[in-house]
Amino acid sequence: MTRWGVLPGAVRQHLLGLEWERPANLRDRLAGCREFPIKVNLKPPTGREAIEAISHFQAYTAAWRAWPGPGRVEYESRKLPQVDRQDLPVKLVLNSFPELVAFLGPDAEARHRHWESVFQPLRSLSPNLEPALIRNLTSLEALNPEEGARLAVALRQLTPGLGRGGYLRALPLTGLDTKFIEQNLLLLTDLADHQHQGAVRQSGGLLRWLDCQESPRSWLIVRILCEELRAQFGGLAQMQLTSETLSQTPLPGKRVLVVENNASGYALPQIMDTVAIIGGGANVGWTRAPWLVDRQLGYWGDLDTWGLHYLANARRNQAHVQALMMDQSTLIKHASRMVSLVDPNPSIPEGLTAAEIETYRDLLEGRHGGNCLEQERLDADWIRAHLSEWSEAV
Numbered sequence: 083m084t085r086w087g088v089l090p091g092a093v094r095q096h097l098l099g100l101e102w103e104r105p106a107n108l109r110d111r112l113a114g115c116r117e118f119p120i121k122v123n124l125k126p127p128t129g130r131e132a133i134e135a136i137s138h139f140q141a142y143t144a145a146w147r148a149w150p151g152p153g154r155v156e157y158e159s160r161k162l163p164q165v166d167r168q169d170l171p172v173k174l175v176l177n178s179f180p181e182l183v184a185f186l187g188p189d190a191e192a193r194h195r196h197w198e199s200v201f202q203p204l205r206s207l208s209p210n211l212e213p214a215l216i217r218n219l220t221s222l223e224a225l226n227p228e229e230g231a232r233l234a235v236a237l238r239q240l241t242p243g244l245g246r247g248g249y250l251r252a253l254p255l256t257g258l259d260t261k262f263i264e265q266n267l268l269l270l271t272d273l274a275d276h277q278h279q280g281a282v283r284q285s286g287g288l289l290r291w292l293d294c295q296e297s298p299r300s301w302l303i304v305r306i307l308c309e310e311l312r313a314q315f316g317g318l319a320q321m322q323l324t325s326e327t328l329s330q331t332p333l334p335g336k337r338v339l340v341v342e343n344n345a346s347g348y349a350l351p352q353i354m355d356t357v358a359i360i361g362g363g364a365n366v367g368w369t370r371a372p373w374l375v376d377r378q379l380g381y382w383g384d385l386d387t388w389g390l391h392y393l394a395n396a397r398r399n400q401a402h403v404q405a406l407m408m409d410q411s412t413l414i415k416h417a418s419r420m421v422s423l424v425d426p427n428p429s430i431p432e433g434l435t436a437a438e439i440e441t442y443r444d445l446l447e448g449r450h451g452g453n454c455l456e457q458e459r460l461d462a463d464w465i466r467a468h469l470s471e472w473s474e475a476v
Contacts, residue, residue, distance in 0.1 A: 086127040087135075087142035090149060093122050093174055094186060102186055105220055111179065112216045119177045124155075126170040129162035146171035152184040153177075197223040200230035207234055207277065214276035221269050232262055233270065240274055242281070245294030253292070264297075300325040300365050304333065305358040307350055311335050325368040332373035333357045337473060339406075340369065342383035342392060346457035351466055353473045364392055369399040380472050382406040385413055386454035387427040390442050394433030407460060407468050410441055413450055419459040420452030 097120070101107055110116040124146065132139040146155050156173040176182050183194045200222050201215050215222060222230065235258050245253055250267075251260045263270065267288060274291070275282035285291040305320045306312045312319060314334050323331070337356040341347040347360025362368070369379075381396050381403050383389035389408065397403040413420075430442050445453045 086125045086131050087138055088122075088124045089142060089145050093124070096122070097182070098186055098190075101182060102190055109216050109219055111182070112219070113213065118179070118182075119175050120182060122174045122176075124171050124173060126158065126160065126172050127162075132162055143168070143171065146174075152181040193223070196227075199227040200225050202227075203231040203234040204237070204273070207237055211273065211276055214273050218269055218272055229262075232258060233266065233273065236263060236266075236270060237273060237277060240270070240288075240292065242285075242291055243293045245289075245292040247293055248295065249297055250289065250292070250294045251297070253294070298324040298326075300362075300368075302328055302362050302365070302368070303344065303347065303360045304328070305347060305350065305360060307339075307353040307356045307358055308335065309352070311355065311357065325362075325365060328359065329368045329371040332371075335377070337378040337380070338374060339380045339382065339469075339472075340366070340396060340403075341457070342389060343457055346382070349458075349462070349465070351469065353469060356473060364388070364395075366392055366396040366399065369396045369403075374400050375402075378472075378475070379403050380406045381408075382457065383408060384454060384456050385441075385445070386423060386456075387442060387445055390434060390438060390445075391427055391431050393438070394431035397433040404472065405435075405438065406472055407457075407465065408441070409437065410444070412460065412464070413441060413444065413455060415464065416455055416460055417450040417452075420450060420455050422448070422452045423454045426453045 101111060101120070107116065124142075127135075127139060127142075149155055154175045154177070155171050156175060157169045158172045159167060159169050161167045176185055183190050197219065204211055204215060204222075225233070236255070239255055239258070250264055253260050253263065255263070271282060271288040274288060282288055282291045288294075289296060301322050301324055303320060303322055306315055306318065311334050315321070335355045335357045337353070339350070339353070339356055339358040340362070341350070341358055341360040342363055344361040347358055350358055350360075359368075379400055379402055381393050382405075383392050385408050393403070393405050393408060426446060428446060430439055434442065444450060
């Protein structure tokens with residue numbers, strides 16, 4: 083705002099920034115933590131200031147004398163040298179939230195009407211929901227009124243144990259799709275918890291309160307690379323399993339080959355007594371599985387800093403992990419196909435061999451023309467030769 087003689091437009095901009103565009107301040111004002119009235123100092127001038135900028139002085143006094151509201155302007159009679167006694171506007175006082183909204187103008191009024199239309203069906207459930215509605219103002223005003231009504235429909239139906247041990251998408255709801263529940267899970271958790279006096283959080287969250295299983299995540303593709311092993315899977319050549327299932331389910335075969343990316347995993351040749359787990363990327367937590375201790379375990383990833391991090395993570399889970407085609411010879415052979423990533427990881431991880439650490443440094447410094455050699459860029463005969471060598475090792 084100006085040094086003195088603040089005009090209505092400047093006060094509006096000040097309050098927009100302070101009260102309206104700061105979500106925490108807006109929520110606190112709605113909740114009563116920031117109490118009314120709001121009093122804004124209009125910075126009346128000294129006599130010298132008024133004389134030195136008489137046109138601004140006249141605009142300042144005229145603007146507030148003509149101010150129709152909302153809000154109340156407080157005046158103070160002052161004798162200003164060379165200007166004589168003047169009733170100067172010294173404060174704008176806004177006594178309520180509706181006055182604040184009206185003062186801020188049409189855009190603020192439209193925003194306020196919108197969130198009120200979303201709030202209305204939820205308020206009809208219980209006036210006690212108001213603190214939760216204010217707390218979730220940002221999420222709620224991103225919805226349209228129909229979605230606000232659907233939240234109310236959901237809250238009426240959600241009850242303890244409704245899921246009966248099934249998945250969230252299988253909830254027996256009426257007039258409501260379960261994808262909507264999934265998309266608004268955090269919001270519904272907070273609203274339902276407030277509606278049920280904290281019981282949801284005490285149960286460990288909405289899923290547990292409803293008695294629902296979490297939807298499976300972290301899917302991995304299992305490829306059976308051996309005809310004899312396929313027979314044990316009813317002839318299936320590949321399947322998809324969650325990380326949790328894979329951790330708990332020993333697979334047949336002497337060898338397990340972990341491949342970072344899907345595309346390279348689909349290019350694998352037949353390998354005797356071998357199962358490949360492909361497409362996990364950074365997800366190598368499942369390699370803690372105890373049944374992997376007795377398998378010959380190989381890891382093939384992109385030859386970049388991130389691929390070497392994933393290798394190191396897998397090796398910390400299973401110390402006998404053998405890296406495949408993640409070495410200097412592979413790097414040098416295919417150097418012309420390297421690319422440069424903008425975000426290499428500068429931190430060398432524990433779990434790499436001395437040779438792998440040297441390769442990591444080469445990548446960081448771009449000694450071979452780039453810092454990333456993708457799996458898909460390796461010669462097919464190079465891949466076959468190294469996989470054959472790995473599978474024939476005792």
